[in-house]
Every structure is written in C-alpha cells, then in structure tokens.
C-alpha cells in the first residue's frame with residue numbers, strides 16, 4: 001500500500017538535509033519493495049515569503065492527511081532576517097508550534113547515542129565516557145511555557161512580559177506513559193527531570209510520575225532537578241537511560257546531550273501522538289551560518305527518517321538498515337565538518353547522503 005510522506009524542507013540548511021533524507025527513503029522503498037509518495041509543503045520563513053504566514057491551513061491539512069511528515073528546520077538569523085520584524089505569531093517558529101499543536105504531537109523522543117567512532121569528536125574526557133552514552137530524552141511537546149498564555153504590557157509604566165507555565169494532570173500522565181513504555185523497551189531506568197524545589201507544575205509532574213510508575217514495577221523511576229541534570233549530563237552521561245521532562249527543559253537538555261554525541265548534527269527526533277501519524281525532524285535548527293555550502297551534517301535528518309520508518313510505518317527492518325548504514329559510514333571514516341577529526345575523511349552533505357545510501 002502506498003505511504004504518503006509530506007516533506008517540509010523549511011529554511012537554511014533544511015532543503016539540503018531533507019533532500020538527502022528523501023533520497024534515503026526513496027532508496028529504501030526501492031530496495032524493500034515499498035511505494036512512498038512525496039509531497040513538499042512550505043513552512044517557516046519560506047512560507048512567510050510566499051504566503052505571508054509561517055504555515056497555511058491548506059498546507060497543514062496536507063500534513064494531517066499524510067502518513068508521516070519529515071521536516072528539515074525552520075527559521076533564520078534573528079539579527080538580520082526580516083522575518084523577525086514580524087509579530088511573534090507570524091514568525092517562522094510559529095509554524096512549527098502550530099503543526100506540533102494541531103497534530104497533537106505531545107511526545108518528542110530524542111535519542112542521543114555516541115557512536116564509538118565519534119568519541120574523538122565528543123568534547124568530554126575519555127574517562128567520562130567510560131559507561132558509554134546511549135539515552136533517550138522524552139520531551140513533552142505541546143504544553144508548558146511554549147503554549148501558556150503570554151503577553152507584554154506596561155504595568156505602572158514598566159514594560160512587563162508574562163509567559164505562563166501550565167501543565168494539567170492528563171498532559172503529564174500521557175507523557176509519563178510514553179516514557180515508561182520507552183524505558184520498558186530499554187535498560188528500565190527512567191529519570192524524571194523537574195524543578196520541584198521551586199515550581200508547582202514540577203510538584204504535580206513528580207506526583208503523577210510516581211502514580212504512573214506503579215503500573216511499571218520493572219522500571220526504576222528516580223527524580224532529578226534540572227540544574228543537576230544539566231551538570232550530570234556532562235559529568236557522568238552514561239548514567240542516563242531514559243529522561244522524561246517538560247517542554248522547555250527538554251529543549252535545553254537535548255541540545256546539551258547532542259554535544260556528547262559529537263555534534264548537534266547527529267541528533268534525530270520523533271514527535272508522536274496516539275496515532276501512527278508522526279513528525280520527524282533533526283533536533284537542530286536551520287543553521288543559517290552554513291546554509292547552501294554543502295557543509296551541513298544530514299545524519300540527524302537521515303536518522304529521523306529511520307525513526308519515521310519505525311514509528312509511523314512499523315518497518316523495523318528498514319529502520320535498522322538505515323541506522324546500520326549510518327554506523328557503517330562512520331566506521332569507514334567519513335565525516336562532515338562538524339564531526340571531523342584528524343585522520344578521518346571530510347565530506348560534504350551530498351556525499352554523506354550518497355555514502356549512506358550505498359550501504360543500505
């Protein structure tokens with residue numbers, strides 16, 4: 001049966017990395033006898049330029065009617081791009097938030113894994129990597145500060161900005177279940193990261209995690225304050241298996257975790273709801289500083305395509321074939337500039353994509 005994939009190249013390096021991931025998916029389809037159709041839509045700055053808004057309802061509808069969505073990245077340089085002169089609700093990132101909310105993508109899985117071949121690209125000392133590094137961050141994606149009420153006003157003639165952090169018990173419960181399920185399939189350790197020494201939302205978060213944990217007696221649940229978690233991630237990263245955390249903390253900790261893998265260009269992600277329709281994207285941004293130069297690492301996007309095959313299409317063999325091909329390329333010594341170290345072979349975005357496809 002044909003599978004409909006909506007591609008969102010977006011801005012900056014987005015079109016370059018999505019081009020490579022699309023070619024990987026097309027290669028998988030041919031090799032394993034599947035039919036994938038591809039429809040491209042605009043989102044982010046390119047959509048603002050074309051339609052005056054970051055995601056039109058018509059394009060959103062195309063995403064809703066697909067079987068899976070693969071995104072590059074949206075956004076530009078906030079200092080220089082005219083997109084950032086617009087009202088916040090019309091800026092590129094608003095398109096991303098709209099699609100996450102409209103598709104109900106509350107669970108964002110961000111696996112971070114240090115390939116042994118990339119140890120030299122990791123800024124940590126070898127002894128800190130003694131326990132390896134292989135974790136998944138389960139980030140809540142449709143609540144918290146990102147979606148709370150916000151405004152800017154003058155209070156007693158003082159310019160005042162307000163962002164609201166809200167979580168409801170059902171929102172916490174459903175992400176807890178995703179996290180416990182993920183931990184069940186891995187090393188059965190779940191660390192819930194919060195700021196319960198200060199925030200009411202975190203205290204509710206902790207209570208619900210404990211309650212849901214009763215249904216998963218095999219999983220060891222513990223709690224860690226987010227400031228400590230940020231420190232532990234670079235001090236002893238091997239201690240983590242699954243981390244579950246709220247939207248903002250997950251955003252920050254996942255960029256931090258990405259550097260332990262060698263580069264933000266290595267970190268894929270899957271944004272899921274309760275159906276099979278998911279959105280897959282690298283955790284990094286549109287990297288305007290290297291856009292159009294064939295320098296971007298396409299591996300996070302290619303690994304996101306592997307997650308698409310796994311979670312939206314139930315194609316585990318195909319997903320593993322893509323992941324093994326990425327591992328093989330790294331074993332064979334090929335590196336984009338962000339993960340390049342002495343003695344390895346530097347390649348561009350295009351060549352990296354081709355090298356992965358050759359190994360599937």
Ligand SMILES: NC(=O)c1ccc[n+]([C@@H]2O[C@H](COP(=O)([O-])OP(=O)(O)OC[C@H]3O[C@@H](n4cnc5c(N)ncnc54)[C@H](O)[C@@H]3O)[C@@H](O)[C@H]2O)c1
Pocket residue numbers: 013072073074075076077078093096264265281282283284285286287288289290295296297298300338
């Ligand atoms: N999901 C998304 O669409 C998404 C995610 C994060 C940031 N953004 C947007 O991207 C724009 C730039 O943000 P930023 O500079 O803070 O973060 P960024 O992730 O785009 O870039 C940070 C640094 O990492 C490098 N980098 C990122 N991806 C890379 C890759 N695949 N290969 C090699 N190097 C890579 C960049 O060159 C830059 O030096 C902003 O407009 C931001 O809002 C979008």
Ligand SMILES: CC(C)[C@H](C(=O)O)[C@@H](O)C(=O)O
Pocket residue numbers: 075093096251283
């Ligand atoms: C671009 C931005 C809105 C987005 C986020 O904060 O979720 C990005 O940083 C990410 O990690 O996907």
Ligand SMILES: [Mg+2]
Pocket residue numbers: 251252255283
């Ligand atoms: Mg981020």
